[in-house]
Amino acid sequence: MPAVRVPARPGIIIFVLAALIAGCALVIDLGSWDVENDEAIYTYAVERMIDTGDWMTAREIPYDYAFLEKPPLKFWMVGLPIRYGLLPRSEFGFRVVDVVLGAIAFGYVALFAYRLAGPAAAVGSCLILFGLRDLVLVHGIRSNNMEASLLAAYTGGLYHFLRWRHGGARQDAIVTGAWFTLAFLTKFVAAAFIPLIAVVGLALPRPGLLPKPLRACLADWLWAAVLFVAAAAPWFVYQYRQVGDKLIETMFLQHVFVRFTRALDPIHLQPWDHYYLGIGRMLAETRCEWLVAAGAAVLVYRIVRDRDGLAWTILVWGVLPLALLSGLSSKVMHYTYPFLPPLAIAGGLALAAPISIFKDRLARLADRLERVHLRRLPGLFARPAVRRGLVILGALAIVVAAIALVAGTTKIVIGGVVFRNSSVMRPLVVAAIAFALAQAWRHAFTWTPFALMMLLPLGAARETLIAASRPAHPLRALRDCARPLVEAGRVRGGAYAASDVSVTHTYAFYALALGPWQATTAFDPAVHGPALDDPAQARALIVSGRIFSEVALQRLREGKSIPPGIRAHPNLTVLLPGPLGTCVDDAVRAGARAVGGFTPGGR
Numbered sequence: 001m002p003a004v005r006v007p008a009r010p011g012i013i014i015f016v017l018a019a020l021i022a023g024c025a026l027v028i029d030l031g032s033w034d035v036e037n038d039e040a041i042y043t044y045a046v047e048r049m050i051d052t053g054d055w056m057t058a059r060e061i062p063y064d065y066a067f068l069e070k071p072p073l074k075f076w077m078v079g080l081p082i083r084y085g086l087l088p089r090s091e092f093g094f095r096v097v098d099v100v101l102g103a104i105a106f107g108y109v110a111l112f113a114y115r116l117a118g119p120a121a122a123v124g125s126c127l128i129l130f131g132l133r134d135l136v137l138v139h140g141i142r143s144n145n146m147e148a149s150l151l152a153a154y155t156g157g158l159y160h161f162l163r164w165r166h167g168g169a170r171q172d173a174i175v176t177g178a179w180f181t182l183a184f185l186t187k188f189v190a191a192a193f194i195p196l197i198a199v200v201g202l203a204l205p206r207p208g209l210l211p212k213p214l215r216a217c218l219a220d221w222l223w224a225a226v227l228f229v230a231a232a233a234p235w236f237v238y239q240y241r242q243v244g245d246k247l248i249e250t251m252f253l254q255h256v257f258v259r260f261t262r263a264l265d266p267i268h269l270q271p272w273d274h275y276y277l278g279i280g281r282m283l284a285e286t287r288c289e290w291l292v293a294a295g296a297a298v299l300v301y302r303i304v305r306d307r308d309g310l311a312w313t314i315l316v317w318g319v320l321p322l323a324l325l326s327g328l329s330s331k332v333m334h335y336t337y338p339f340l341p342p343l344a345i346a347g348g349l350a351l352a353a354p355i356s357i358f359k360d361r362l363a364r365l366a367d368r369l370e371r372v373h374l375r376r377l378p379g380l381f382a383r384p385a386v387r388r389g390l391v392i393l394g395a396l397a398i399v400v401a402a403i404a405l406v407a408g409t410t411k412i413v414i415g416g417v418v419f420r421n422s423s424v425m426r427p428l429v430v431a432a433i434a435f436a437l438a439q440a441w442r443h444a445f446t447w448t449p450f451a452l453m454m455l456l457p458l459g460a461a462r463e464t465l466i467a468a469s470r471p472a473h474p475l476r477a478l479r480d481c482a483r484p485l486v487e488a489g490r491v492r493g494g495a496y497a498a499s500d501v502s503v504t505h506t507y508a509f510y511a512l513a514l515g516p517w518q519a520t521t522a523f524d525p526a527v528h529g530p531a532l533d534d535p536a537q538a539r540a541l542i543v544s545g546r547i548f549s550e551v552a553l554q555r556l557r558e559g560k561s562i563p564p565g566i567r568a569h570p571n572l573t574v575l576l577p578g579p580l581g582t583c584v585d586d587a588v589r590a591g592a593r594a595v596g597g598f599t600p601g602g603r
Contacts, residue, residue, distance in 0.1 A: 105148070105151040116310060116345065128344040136468065153182045181227065273326070386438075394432075482540070494511065496540070523543065523550070
């Protein structure tokens with residue numbers, strides 16, 4: 001089996017650089033989005049822990065029941081830094097931990113790819129992974145959900161397992177156990193594939209199934225098991241003593257057995273190919289699906305030819321969990337996120353392959369060219385300082401090309417002189433000329449092909465950045481505007497919901513910040529009418545599209561006005577009667593669409 005242990009210094013540098021760059025990209029406009037459905041559930045649980053001081057039992061939105069679906073480790077990781085003033089109590093503060101965990105996952109992906117095929121594969125893999133927009137933006141790793149924790153746990157746990165598999169170091173077994181513990185205490189059963197992938201990964205190569213005698217191996221994993229039990233058992237024991245069999249019924253029967261054999265939510269019932277079609281769509285959006293397919297073929301080739309244990313483990317990681325999950329009836333796309341890194345690594349492998357194939361030939365050509373003296377060039381170009389300057393110029397030109405691809409047109413003003421660039425190829429041509437004048441052909445043949453190959457996944461990564469920098473937070477803007485009105489007693493706190501479709505937890509999260517939440521599936525004139533007609537009883541009213549149309553038509557027939565409102569969701573409208581109507585403009589500026597505001601005589 002090829003050594004999985006990356007030399008300490010290069011490994012640390014690669015990990016830190018990848019994590020820092022990914023973290024900087026993930027943090028863009030981090031607090032500029034409303035918390036979304038599941039994120040609202042988890043954020044509410046964190047806020048209630050902070051407010052009540054009960055850190056053992058999370059609370060569930062919107063009726064403050066005990067939340068027993070998942071262990072509370074992720075809630076602690078988010079809530080404690082906020083409780084002690086290390087992070088702000090805002091959307092930004094709730095998501096920082098996820099950005100850190102997501103950045104760590106990118107660091108491990110870079111290490112996997114570097115070990116597999118060098119620096120080009122490391123860069124390409126991270127770009128392809130970041131280009132999977134759903135992973136980043138839709139129930140993704142920069143939101144206060146569980147996905148960043150799982151992604152970090154799978155990448156970190158499997159990487160250190162492979163280090164142990166090669167070197168037999170006990171600390172790697174313990175670190176693997178720590179990552180598994182994080183996954184288990186974050187999302188419980190979702191951690192199960194880590195040991196499964198590891199065990200199947202032991203099948204290759206042979207001979208030498210284990211790195212050292214069986215007794216020593218068992219001792220390593222006994223320490224990891226002790227760590228896991230010591231960290232995981234106390235909360236389960238405490239919670240079982242508090243609620244008894246309700247913990248088993250909620251966590252095991254409802255959210256494991258029922259969820260995977262039928263569905264708690266009918267919209268989760270999907271055909272067997274749901275995950276494959278969804279992943280295919282994500283890869284098509286990156287325009288790198290052919291790279292991933294080529295990389296998978298290279299992985300298979302290395303497994304068959306070299307019995308490469310690293311390639312085998314990556315293949316198992318990308319294939320086995322999805323095959324098992326596809327046999328279940330309940331399917332949600334974000335369940336696949338921990339199994340997307342192998343696809344990105346395969347794409348990075350394919351991206352680096354041409355560079356590896358031609359590396360020796362280009363090196364020989366560079367040697368020949370560097371022995372050629374360009375006699376017609378002025379002697380100035382032969383000076384060491386000038387040659388170093390040209391090499392630096394070439395490197396900067398490659399950076400400018402990358403910036404142009406990611407950020408579009410860039411402008412820099414130096415001493416009153418404006419430098420503007422929107423081209424990718426022009427800086428690359430400048431780089432090639434600079435390297436040629438410096439007779440630094442090795443740099444030209446190393447960096448220019450590398451830069452050209454990276455142009456392929458950079459486009460999708462840029463699109464992810466653009467999407468992340470288009471903030472929309474209408475419900476937060478509405479809450480921030482309405483809160484002073486509630487505190488001043490100008491309107492009643494809280495909100496009504498009258499909807500025959502599911503009202504996402506996002507609405508409840510922001511409404512509960514203003515007071516009580518009351519939800520029904522139909523409009524009740526006796527209850528909801530006074531909230532729309534009497535300024536002293538004015539409350540926000542959330543209605544579905546059908547109910548809004550019926551209520552609007554009925555009020556116009558009765559000669560009553562339709563209060564102004566906003567639409568932040570395709571099928572949900574928030575009506576804002578009385579003084580709350582002044583908040584429409586704030587919500588519209590934050591991304592909502594204004595609706596309502598009609599009177600029988602006009603608008």
